Amino acid sequence: MELDVDLSALRSALEADDRDGYLIDDDASDADQRYVSGFTAPDPYQTLVTADGVHLLVSGLEYGRAVTESSADTVTRRSTYDYQKLVAEHGGHEAKSRMLAAFLEDHxxxxxxxxxxxxxxxxxxxxxxxxxxxxxxxxxVEDIRATKTAWELEQIRATQRANEAAMAAAEELLATAEVRDDGTLVHGGEALTSERVTEEIEITLLRHGCGLDDTIVACGADGADPHDRGSGPLKADELIVVDIFPRDKETGYFADMTRTFARGDPGxxxxxxxxxxxxAYEAxxxxxxxxxxxxxxxxxACDVLEDAGYATLRSDPSTETGFIHSTGHGVGLDIHEQPSVSPAGGELLAGHVISxxxxxxxxxIGGVRIEDLIVVTEDGYENLTDYRVGLEPTAE
Amino acid sequence: MELDVDLSALRSALEADDRDGYLIDDDASDADQRYVSGFTAPDPYQTLVTADGVHLLVSGLEYGRAVTESSADTVTRRSTYDYQKLVAEHGGHEAKSRMLAAFLEDHxxxxxxxxxxxxxxxxxxxxxxxxxxxxxxxxxVEDIRATKTAWELEQIRATQRANEAAMAAAEELLATAEVRDDGTLVHGGEALTSERVTEEIEITLLRHGCGLDDTIVACGADGADPHDRGSGPLKADELIVVDIFPRDKETGYFADMTRTFARGDPGxxxxxxxxxxxxAYEAxxxxxxxxxxxxxxxxxACDVLEDAGYATLRSDPSTETGFIHSTGHGVGLDIHEQPSVSPAGGELLAGHVISxxxxxxxxxIGGVRIEDLIVVTEDGYENLTDYRVGLEPTAE
Known part of the structure; x- marks a missing residue:
């Protein structure tokens, strides 16, 4: 198994609490289940961790693939418990309870x-x-997942390589755009919009085997709302926040990076x-x-920003300007996972991947954000991001 | 509100069960919550339906957007309940319970x-x-969602238009490929693989504002596993299943279509x-x-397939060949939703959108699947799919 998961902390906790097993009932969008089972499927399935192994319960459609691809010790198909008959007799809700109760009893x-x-x-x-x-x-399980194995680090690096290619494609569009008299950016004779840069980012990621649900290319006031994806024409003399968080379609591992650019003079x-x-980023x-x-x-990070006279949520919990989010978060099979780099953030361990x-x-004024993805080491960190920090966009 | 949701069935059920409210605690990947709140956010939020309205509880980051974009009657931010302080004092798990208990009490x-x-x-x-x-x-809520409003039908139609463009791009690649002596398809001098056709589909969808997590371009034995996405070189004289289920990035509505092609003679x-x-599809x-x-x-559908001598899950619940899945499913904010077109499928209503x-x-032999998306009407159905059915791929 490439993923090489170590579930001993989970098993110790089960033993300490006198529990026979740990059960997950979700679909593959649940990163914990994907991690523990080494399996992903479009429909819900169940994963049971016991002292002696990891046990999957899947539909007949998934059975063959689960046996071949998952890291589970046993795979059972629903038909073992006459699931379709139970659904016909009792409805889906009770059928599932009965099936799962029987599955647990069998183990x-x-x-x-x-x-x-x-x-x-x-x-x-x-x-x-x-x-x-x-x-x-x-x-x-999320705590276990926070510390990445060597294989996982490789996957995250690969996603960040794709991310760098996408950021370079976006930066090149910004760098080579012309500026109209009204200040809007134009590329190839057409207005350069947030949507057009986003499309370029997405196509670049696709060609690298990655996908994404969202990208942020936010200009001016749009960029001042950290969750605004941005829309419409991009302008010179304004800050443009580009935040890309792609996921490798095969491995499921995310990466994350943000750069802020401005053509002309933003003031x-x-x-x-x-x-x-x-x-603040360097500190x-x-x-x-x-x-x-x-x-x-x-x-x-807060120290630097507050010393320079800006509000943070630490200095003013109700502020809507200044530094209004956490410094970072874990990144892996989820785009936001443990550990937290925030007021609530606990101890960082070697192998934690954080933004x-x-x-x-x-x-x-607009928004400024600078973001790298790093892995914590015993005596510092290794930067998983290889991308220049600079306000002025440059081609290549 | 464009979506124009009618929650009266939910409110009647609450009244019948003597419940004060209906609470959803999830993120926007939960279609029910997206539907009820008219809102989508990357992080979890809560939606409460009471007799007098729909009430959202969101983070400060989402507050402004929730007020502007959601269909909720009231929007409350977590800081109203000193959420960060609760997290610091009690940890995230208990903090959330305390915050939600206070939110419920306020209503x-x-x-x-x-x-x-x-x-x-x-x-x-x-x-x-x-x-x-x-x-x-x-x-x-899933039952309410199953019947689409006029606005929702428009969104699903729009996604299916994008889907047709993507299918046409895929079919054109298959139609215009050359066949090498070893039977593999070649396009522009390079092997035509499942991955290359998938990329063409994805780029076409992107240009239409749609995305997708998965696409199936499965040749030969790959196509005989309905959940196999397919990989590697495509071949003449083999069945090639192309199943595309994109989602509009803005509206969140899915569409779904499958065609099966073969170059040369599959036998x-x-x-x-x-x-x-x-x-069977026509029946x-x-x-x-x-x-x-x-x-x-x-x-x-089963009647036709069984009459022709093929196994179905109805004639043989344990069969692994023949017709081994349902005839269809509802499509909307989820790719698989109510109603079910399966042995467990209940009454179809006008406005239900099903595959x-x-x-x-x-x-x-390989796999064959033919799939359209339709909307149920009082006296039949309207096909939301405008795409030719035919085994031989043609360009344009």
């Missing part, structure tokens, strides 16, 4: 821990059938904000090493 | 119904705080299977009208 499991996101319908159905169901609220305050954000990077907390790293992405926002 | 809600997929962690947390939580196991049995599948379409059940329509997609599978 000698009477008490289970489940993730917080475990469906209440399934939990209540199993409880009615005498299974003892307790929520594992610590997020142990003195915008340039100052860029410089201060870059200082946060400097603070990273195994043993410090995500809160420490977030604090390092470092301070920013400053104000609708009057 | 005078003491007892809630929740969807089956509601997180057990949240349900148990609220129960510990005295909230009466019961699972709504009927899937009322007599393959041609017979194509003809029988086309007959299923013919059976559709408001008032019949999804099971009836599925039965019409009709019988198929025949055998690793020795």
């Amino acid at each position: 000698g499991v009477e008490s289970i821990a489940v993730p917080r996101t475990f469906p209440t319908g399934t939990a209540d159905g199993l409880r009615e059938r005498g299974v003892d169901v307790a929520v594992e609220s610590e997020g142990i 003195e305050e915008a340039r100052r904000r860029y410089a201060v954000t870059e200082d 946060a990077l400097e603070a990273v090493e195994a043993g410090v907390t995500g809160a420490d790293v977030h604090g390092a 470092i992405e301070p920013g400053l926002y104000d609708p009057e | 005078g809600v003491e007892s809630i119904a929740v969807p089956r997929t509601f997180p057990t962690g949240t349900a148990d947390g609220l129960r510990e705080r005295g909230v009466d939580v019961a699972v709504e196991s009927e899937g009322i 007599e049995e393959a041609r017979r299977r194509y003809a029988v599948t086309e007959d 299923a379409l013919e059976a559709v009208e408001a008032g019949v059940t999804g099971a009836d329509v599925h039965g019409a 009709i997609e019988p198929g025949l599978y055998d690793p020795e």
